[in-house]
Amino acid sequence: MKNIKVIITALCISMLFSCEKETTDNVSKVFSVPYINIKNGDVISIPVGTSYTDAGAEYTGEEGTTTPIQAASNTVNTTKPGLYLVTYSQTSTSGAYETVATRYVAVTSVNDPVDYSGTYLRQATNENAFVTKVGNGMYSVQNPGGAAVGRGIVIYYVETALHVFEAPPQPTVDGPFAAEDISFTATGASWRVDNEHYGTALRFFVKQ
Known part of the structure; x- marks a missing residue:
């Protein structure tokens, strides 16, 4: 009986050290996304x-x-x-x-008394573009293409002279994106978008 107890005790000690070694050998380090x-x-x-x-x-x-x-x-x-x-x-x-x-x-030094912020409906697709003034003469435009696939795209327009706007190429989730021939009126807006996934036709929007 004594021999059996010694063997069992030795086995338990061996398993204990084996388990400790495994837990320390397999420790992983967690990294965050920068x-x-x-x-x-x-x-x-x-x-x-x-x-x-x-x-x-x-x-x-x-x-x-x-x-x-x-x-x-x-x-x-x-x-x-x-x-x-x-x-x-x-x-x-x-x-x-x-x-x-x-x-x-x-x-820009333009002090346009008109704020062009608002929701602009593109009737051709029944999709909205959202224009928000974010600084003097500066607007963010969400979904500038007025398309169902571009709702998360945001680019910026700058009023460089009174009623004259420009939006040079900017990085987006859909690649470089720009707008040209930008025009705002009391009832709506129009512009062309420059992106490889969109056509070059003038897009018309009605202010809601």
């Missing part, structure tokens, strides 16, 4: 001739560590009205993630 936080907002409107110094951004990596980063690309020209992009880009330590973020800077 992101970029743009300082002082990602949408800015400034007058022509204003001095512009970019505030930069902060990058939070896979392990949760946050570090300051500067723009990878900055096209801002304060001497000319228009929409300019400031782009931030960072590759994660593991190389698994490439994180990109964009600041939109409108350079």
